[in-house]
Amino acid sequence: MTAVAQTLPAARRSKRMTPARWGLYAFIFITALYFLLPLYVMVVTSLKPMAEIRQGNLLALPIAPSIDAWVKAWTSACTGLTCQGIKVGFLNSLRILVPSVAISILVGSLTGYALSLWRVRGANILFGAMMVVAFIPYQVFIYPLVRVFSFTGLGQSLFTIVIIHTIFGLPTMTLLFRNYFASLPVELFKAARVDGAGFYQIYARIMMPMATPMIVVAVILQTTGIWNDFILGLVFAGRDNLPMTVQLNNIVNSTQGERAYNVDMAATLLTALLPLAVYFGSGRWFVRGIAAGAVKG
Amino acid sequence: MRLSLNSRLSAISALLPALLVMLVVYIGATSWTVWISLTSSRMLPNNNFVGLRQYQILLGNDRWITSVHNIVIYGVLFVSLALLIGFLLAVAIDQRIRAEDTIRSIYLYPYSMSFVVTGLVWQWLLNPTLGIQHVLRSWGFEGATFDWIVRPETAIYCLVVAGVWQASGLVMAIMLAGLRGVDEEIWKAARVDGLPKWRVYVSIIIPMMGASFATAAVLLSTGVVRLYDLSVAMTNGGPGIASEVPAKFVMDHLFERANIGLATAAATTMLITVVAVVAPYLYWRTRKGEVR
Amino acid sequence: MQKSNVDIRSLQIGFGGLKVLENLDLHVGASEFLVLLGPSGCGKSTLLNAIAGLIEVKGGEIHIGGRDVTWAEPKDRGIAMVFQSYALYPRMSVRRNMSFGLKVARTPQSEIERRVAEAAQMLRLTNLLERRPSELSGGQRQRVAIGRALVRHAGVYLFDEPLSNLDAQLRAELRVEIKRLHARLGATMIYVTHDQIEALTLADRIAVMQGGVIQQLDTPKKIYREPVNRFVASFVGSPAMNFIPGKLARGSEVAFIAGVNQLSLTGYAFRSQPTEAPAVLGIRPEHIELTASNDPSSVSARVEMVEPMGADTLIWCRLADGTAFSLRHDADTQVRVGDTLTVRFPADAMSLFDETSGQRL
Numbered sequence: 001m002t003a004v005a006q007t008l009p010a011a012r013r014s015k016r017m018t019p020a021r022w023g024l025y026a027f028i029f030i031t032a033l034y035f036l037l038p039l040y041v042m043v044v045t046s047l048k049p050m051a052e053i054r055q056g057n058l059l060a061l062p063i064a065p066s067i068d069a070w071v072k073a074w075t076s077a078c079t080g081l082t083c084q085g086i087k088v089g090f091l092n093s094l095r096i097l098v099p100s101v102a103i104s105i106l107v108g109s110l111t112g113y114a115l116s117l118w119r120v121r122g123a124n125i126l127f128g129a130m131m132v133v134a135f136i137p138y139q140v141f142i143y144p145l146v147r148v149f150s151f152t153g154l155g156q157s158l159f160t161i162v163i164i165h166t167i168f169g170l171p172t173m174t175l176l177f178r179n180y181f182a183s184l185p186v187e188l189f190k191a192a193r194v195d196g197a198g199f200y201q202i203y204a205r206i207m208m209p210m211a212t213p214m215i216v217v218a219v220i221l222q223t224t225g226i227w228n229d230f231i232l233g234l235v236f237a238g239r240d241n242l243p244m245t246v247q248l249n250n251i252v253n254s255t256q257g258e259r260a261y262n263v264d265m266a267a268t269l270l271t272a273l274l275p276l277a278v279y280f281g282s283g284r285w286f287v288r289g290i291a292a293g294a295v296k297g
Numbered sequence: 298m299r300l301s302l303n304s305r306l307s308a309i310s311a312l313l314p315a316l317l318v319m320l321v322v323y324i325g326a327t328s329w330t331v332w333i334s335l336t337s338s339r340m341l342p343n344n345n346f347v348g349l350r351q352y353q354i355l356l357g358n359d360r361w362i363t364s365v366h367n368i369v370i371y372g373v374l375f376v377s378l379a380l381l382i383g384f385l386l387a388v389a390i391d392q393r394i395r396a397e398d399t400i401r402s403i404y405l406y407p408y409s410m411s412f413v414v415t416g417l418v419w420q421w422l423l424n425p426t427l428g429i430q431h432v433l434r435s436w437g438f439e440g441a442t443f444d445w446i447v448r449p450e451t452a453i454y455c456l457v458v459a460g461v462w463q464a465s466g467l468v469m470a471i472m473l474a475g476l477r478g479v480d481e482e483i484w485k486a487a488r489v490d491g492l493p494k495w496r497v498y499v500s501i502i503i504p505m506m507g508a509s510f511a512t513a514a515v516l517l518s519t520g521v522v523r524l525y526d527l528s529v530a531m532t533n534g535g536p537g538i539a540s541e542v543p544a545k546f547v548m549d550h551l552f553e554r555a556n557i558g559l560a561t562a563a564a565t566t567m568l569i570t571v572v573a574v575v576a577p578y579l580y581w582r583t584r585k586g587e588v589r
Numbered sequence: 590m591q592k593s594n595v596d597i598r599s600l601q602i603g604f605g606g607l608k609v610l611e612n613l614d615l616h617v618g619a620s621e622f623l624v625l626l627g628p629s630g631c632g633k634s635t636l637l638n639a640i641a642g643l644i645e646v647k648g649g650e651i652h653i654g655g656r657d658v659t660w661a662e663p664k665d666r667g668i669a670m671v672f673q674s675y676a677l678y679p680r681m682s683v684r685r686n687m688s689f690g691l692k693v694a695r696t697p698q699s700e701i702e703r704r705v706a707e708a709a710q711m712l713r714l715t716n717l718l719e720r721r722p723s724e725l726s727g728g729q730r731q732r733v734a735i736g737r738a739l740v741r742h743a744g745v746y747l748f749d750e751p752l753s754n755l756d757a758q759l760r761a762e763l764r765v766e767i768k769r770l771h772a773r774l775g776a777t778m779i780y781v782t783h784d785q786i787e788a789l790t791l792a793d794r795i796a797v798m799q800g801g802v803i804q805q806l807d808t809p810k811k812i813y814r815e816p817v818n819r820f821v822a823s824f825v826g827s828p829a830m831n832f833i834p835g836k837l838a839r840g841s842e843v844a845f846i847a848g849v850n851q852l853s854l855t856g857y858a859f860r861s862q863p864t865e866a867p868a869v870l871g872i873r874p875e876h877i878e879l880t881a882s883n884d885p886s887s888v889s890a891r892v893e894m895v896e897p898m899g900a901d902t903l904i905w906c907r908l909a910d911g912t913a914f915s916l917r918h919d920a921d922t923q924v925r926v927g928d929t930l931t932v933r934f935p936a937d938a939m940s941l942f943d944e945t946s947g948q949r950l
Contacts, residue, residue, distance in 0.1 A: 020494075028389050031382075032403050035462065038418040039406070045421065058422070058432045107314050114311040118304070126315060128583075133323040135515075135575040137523045139547040139564045143333070143557060144326035147342070167318050174315065199307030228411030230526040231548070245413040249530050252417050261421060272414045279409035280402065286409065287401075290470050482676035482749075485643050486737075490690030491664025500689070504680035 046070060046266035053261050069262035073270060077263050079250040086267045089247030093227060093274075095158060096243055100165035101222045105215065107166055108173020113203050115174065116181040117189050127178065134171035142235055149236070156238030164236045165226050173218055180214040181207060220282050221289040224275045244271045327568065334561035342557060351562035361563060364541045367453045371542070372521040374457045375464070379517055380510065382461060383468020388498065390469070391476045401473070405466035412463070416530030419459035420446065449539035452532050456524070456540060459531060464520065468513045475509030476502070515578050522571050543567055592619040592777050593654030593667055593744030595640060600649035602635055609635045610801045613649070617745075620775045626788040627798035628824065633781045634749055636798075640779065641670050641747050654744045664694070666745075669738035673750040675730045677722040677737075683709075684718040687737045701740075708739040711770070728759040735767070739774075748780040752787065764790060785825045789813065797821045815940065819947035822871045822940055828903055831877075831914035833870045834944070837863050845870050845941070848910025850888045856936040859950060867944040874903060876938035877916035882931045890914075892928045906930060 041058060047065040048056070056063075075085040082088075115123045145164070154160045184207075192202045208215075233243035242250075248271045252264045279286050329342075334352070337345045355361050386404050390397055407415065422428050425444040433441035445451035479502060487497045503510075525544035528534055534541040543563060550560035595617040602610040609632050617623045625633040638644040640651060642663035651659045658666045677686050684705060691701045709715045712732045722730055731751055738746055748767070752760045768791055771778055782788055788795045789809045796806045797820075805817045816822035822830050835847035837854075843863050845852040847870065854863075880887050890906035893913070902922045907913045916932065918924065941950040 024389060024392055024394070027385075028394060028400055031386060031389075032400060035403050035407060035466070038415075038422060038462065041422060042418055053427060057435050058428055110311045111315040114308045118308040120305075120308050120312060123312075126312065126319065128579075129319055129323070130315065132575065132579060133319070135519045135571055136323075136327070137519075137544060137564075137567050137571060139525075139544050140330050140568045141322060141326040142548075143551050143561065143564075144329040145322065148321075148326075167322050170315060170318055199304045199311065203311075224409055228413075230411065230413050230529070235552075245411050245526075248417070249413050252420075253530065253533060261427070264417065265421065268414050268417045272410045275409040275411070276406065279406055283398075287405070287470050290408070290467060480674050480676060482672040482674045483678065485638070485641070486670065486672060486676035486678075488643060488663045489641060489668065489670045490693065490737075490741075491662070492690065492693050496693060501678045501680070 042265045042269050042272075046073075046262055046269055048262055050260060050262060069260070069266040070270070072260070073251075073263045073266035077251045077260075077267055079247045080254055086244060086247055086251060086270055089242060089244035090270070092237070092241045092247075093233075093244040096161050096165070096233065096237065096241065097223065097226050099162045100169075100226050101219060103162060104166040104169035104173055104222055105218045108170055108218070109177040109208065109211065109215075110203065111170065111174045112177025112179075113181055113207055114199075116178045117186070117202075117207075118199070127174070130171045130174055134175075138168070138231055142231075146235065156236055156241075158237070158241050161233060161237040161241065164232050165222075165229070168232065169222055169225070172221065176214055176218055176221070177211065180211055184210065216282075216285055217289045220278055220285055223278055224286075227274050330561045330568075331565050333557055334565045336558055338558040338561075340555040340557070347558075351558045352566070354559060355562045355566070358559070360538050360541055361543070361546055363538050364543045364546045367540060368521065368524065368542050370453050371457055371460070371524065372518065374454070375460045375521060376514060376517045378457065378461045379464045379468050380513060382465040383513065384472050386465060386469040387472035387476055390473055401469070404469050407463045408466045410463070412526035413530040415459050415463045416527045416532075419455065419462070420531045423455050423458075446532065447536060449536050452536060452540040456527055456531060459527060460520075460524075464517060467516070471509050471513045471516075472506065475506045479505060511578065511581070515575065518574055519571065522567055591654065591667075591742075591744045592775060594619045594621075595745055595777065595779065596650075596652040597636075597640070598650045598652070600636070600639065600651065601647040602632075602639055602644060603647050608801065610639075613801070613803065615796065615803065615806070617777060617779060619777055622771050622778045622780065622791060622793045624788040624792035624795045625779065625781045625798060626783070626785060626795050626824075628783060631798040632801040633783075633798045635801075637747055637749055637779060637781045640666075640745070641668055642666050664690075667743050668745045668747055669741040669743035670747040670749065671731070671734050671738050671751045673753050675722070675734040675754075677730060677733055679722055682719050682721060683714060683725070683733050683736075686722070686733060687740050690737070691740060704740040704742065705736075708736040711739065711773075712736045712766075727755050728763060731755065731763060732766070735770070739770075743776075745777045745779060748778065748782075750781055750783070752782070752784070760787075767791065785827065789825070797824060799824075814938075815949070816871075817949050819869065819871070819942045822942070826873055828874050828915060828917070830871045830873050830940070833872075833912050833914060834867070835870060836867045837865055837941075837950075839863065839865055847912060848908065850908060850910070852888070852934050852936075853886045854936050854939070854941070857939055857941065858937075859941075861950070863950060868950060869942045869944055869947075870934070871940040871942060872914075872934055872938060874915045875917040876935060877914070878933045878935060879916075879918070880931055880933040884931065884933055887931045887933045889929050889931050892924055892926050892930060895922075895924060895926060904930075906932070 044060070044062055045053060045058070046069050047067070048062040049064065049066060049068070052063060073085060074087050076083050077085050079089075114120060115127050149155060149160050188206065189202065192206050197205065228245065229243065230245045230249070234246050237243060237246075248267050251267050252259075333342050335346055335348060336343055337347045337350070390401055390404075394400065423443070423446040425431070425447055428443075430441060430443040433443065446455045483501065484497070487501060492500070523544060524542050525548065528540055528542045528545050532540040534545055544567070547560045547564045547567070550556045550563065595615070597613060597615040600610055600613040601608070613636065615636075625636060627633045635644060639646055640653075642658065642661060646659060649659070650657055653666055653668065678689065681689065687705045687708060688701045691704065705718075706715070709718055712735060714729070714732055714736055717725060717729060717733070722733065725733065731754075734751070751767075752763055755763065764787055771791075780787075780791060789812075792809050794806060795809055795812050797804045797812060799820050805812055805821045812821065812825055816825065819832070823832070833847050835845050838844050838846050838851070843854045843857075843859075845854055845868065852870070882889070888908060890908050892904055893907050894905040896903040896905070897920065899920065901920050902918050902924075903915050904918055904922070904924055905913065905915050924930065942948060943950055
């Protein structure tokens with residue numbers, strides 16, 4: 001070894017904060033701002049009186065914060081002709097949400113169970129077809145479905161929208177449960193068969209109790225999905241059952257005269273509240289739901 | 298395993314709803330839609346076959362042309378930007394940063410919100426009188442203009458901004474899962490080989506993440522074709538017809554303009570586009586599944 | 590090709606409050622094949638990663654080829670490394686996998702080609718150069734990984750459990766190949782494994798590690814014959830060494846008392862003056878001898894189980910006081926379960942350990 005080689009960079013003891021690291025944190029900080037900005041603006045706008053909004057800065061904190069806009073948005077904002085606030089939509093959304101989530105998970109898990117553990121002829125074709133149609137836009141089905149429902153006399157109703165959510169949730173729910181049941185040790189299923197349990201007994205007594213994690217994921221996925229739906233609710237729920245998203249859009253985009261931005265933002269936040277609560281409440285489960293729902297096929 | 302008649306019947310009964318949905322909703326409704334698009338139906342469906350007349354009309358329809366034009370701009374920009382930003386976010390998070398969970402939550406939360414909410418928030422932010430433009434001017438940038446949303450030639454880019462904001466977190470989540478799946482020893486080997494970090498990402502990691510990119514791209518693309526709520530809530534297709542999109546074109550012609558022949562022709566065109574994108578992808582996935 | 594020595598001085602490594610290595614010293618000579626052997630979690634991989642520069646150290650120094658490389662980047666240390674999971678770049682051909690590092694280091698193209706061809710020829714990879722890693726078998730993949738290390742012409746080659754993911758037969762084949770490579774190149778190699786056979790067959794010297802401490806650093810023969818403590822004695826050797834509890838007694842001569850039996854220790858090389866204290870006698874199954882019943886230093890034992898192992902037979906016996914041990918015998922032994930054997934424990938093959946400290950006496 002030569003003496004030159006002895007003088008290798010023996011310095012740089014700590015690698016904690018290099019320039020690259022500073023750049024990284026700067027990037028994270030700036031992107032985080034971009035993602036947080038709309039939420040922040042929504043909150044501050046909803047707490048300002050209109051006068052302050054007109055004169056002040058979009059980003060400024062409210063000088064005299066007030067929840068008047070929230071109260072108004074909830075109880076008396078106008079959607080077209082009626083002025084009962086967005087609470088009507090909230091209640092409608094809840095009435096749509098609960099049965100839709102329950103029934104779609106029930107049907108989806110049963111289908112996934114039948115497709116994964118029982119060798120029914122044509123099961124793979126059925127499953128493959130379901131994965132293909134999951135990608136097709138609703139616009140392709142909507143008109144015939146409207147006709148079918150009006151022909152059967154159901155028309156636009158709570159019942160109709162629940163069925164519609166079940167139908168369009170079926171591919172994802174089936175995929176979710178099929179993959180989960182297929183990942184369980186098949187010996188479990190065989191042991192239950194040897195013990196003499198039948199199709200529905202195995203489903204109800206053994207498989208579903210084991211599928212709790214998947215049920216949680218499915219509930220998260222369906223709750224946010226159905227709550228956030230706009231187009232299906234608009235077309236199938238009927239005038240008296242319009243979900244919150246539709247009512248929100250009506251409040252904001254069909255006002256006459258000057259727009260009450262604070263009320264608009266309060267209503268928007270109220271509509272986003274449930275999915276946000278689900279998201280922040282469920283933590284990693286939400287990510288898991290995305291992962292499970294994202295990996296189609 | 299040979300199934301008894303009883304359990305065979307049970308299994309079939311359990312699959313009945315799915316079968317019914319497949320046949321009636323997906324196959325039945327799709328066929329009907331395609332059929333209507335080949336007739337002269339206006340307000341109500343009739344069976345007066347006119348061949349591809351509706352498609353001809355569609356191609357001459359300004360509103361449709363604008364819609365297609367818009368969706369191409371939106372699709373290309375939205376997918377590429379969301380992939381790029383999502384990937385960069387995932388790479389940033391993968392650097393063992395502090396407060397990783399919080400940062401990830403911040404990136405992903407927009408994805409939990411609906412397009413209607415997204416559209417309305419960005420409509421407010423981009424509002425030229427009181428939104429970001431106003432803020433910039435009040436900070437002393439007197440000549441600052443950020444009025445894309447009221448200008449016909451730029452309105453569609455506003456949808457891109459909002460869409461990317463909403464969906465980048467999803468890409469980030471998919472990419473992060475992919476990055477975390479990379480064998481730690483690959484990184485070590487690259488360090489011993491003396492590769493700079495960016496080079497490892499470009500030459501080794503990105504080629505390894507083909508599946509993550511494909512999944513994210515397909516997911517985003519199907520979202521593109523479905524784009525409806527965002528346009529309705531943010532611009533309602535405006536100004537004028539500047540930010541119209543195909544899904545909205547179909548809905549308007551079905552329910553407001555009572556031209557179901559033209560609407561279904563548009564819907565069928567969307568269907569063909571989606572199949573053209575998804576079929577190769579699914580084929581590739583199943584092929585890959587068989588190889589492994 | 591240069592051959593560097595490696596010098597590690599009071600190395601300290603920890604993660605958070607957890608100390609993994611503390612004040613570790615190790616010197617590896619140029620051209621030496623050193624094996625770091627130990628159970629998982631003993632710190633052997635941590636040590637290797639520290640030498641490679643893949644883990645930050647908290648204190649101490651690492652010198653390679655006379656240079657202080659404690660804070661140098663891995664690529665600047667004059668090392669090459671082979672990983673357990675091969676860590677091949679999946680989307681690159683074998684040729685590109687081997688040449689990529691050189692290319693990034695801007696080595697001239699002709700030199701790259703020469704080195705790749707040479708390494709490929711040495712590892713019989715020439716026909717596989719255009720394949721992707723996914724098109725190779727496990728053994729071929731690991732040969733590519735070794736090839737990628739070879740082209741670096743490094744002063745030290747580091748192996749992190751390179752054969753652990755292979756099945757038994759391939760493992761034996763590649764072991765021979767690595768040994769041949771070392772003989773041919775004469776390069777310095779540091780090799781981490783938990784497999785004592787690999788250690789014994791490959792090493793010039795073995796460092797047996799536990800709890801972040803090198804328990805014994807010696808030739809394979811010494812490690813096997815004269816383990817310095819009970820841990821080394823029990824970790825090395827298969828079938829395992831027998832341990833018989835008892836105590837030392839000083840009469841006319843020093844003896845080991847196990848229950849009613851007294852074993853002569855004449856000929857045992859004590860490290861210090863023996864004292865009368867509880868001790869553990871260790872002896873390998875192949876060192877126990879069958880003898881005639883009139884031998885004065887013999888004990889008799891009952892056969893409880895006979896395990897034919899192919900090349901030889903393992904016989905499980907029990908002394909009258911209940912102490913169990915195993916001994917190795919011919920494959921065609923006539924011993925049957927229930928027989929009584931007379932056996933002798935040669936003092937020069939024994940290892941005696943202090944009962945509390947476990948250190949060799």
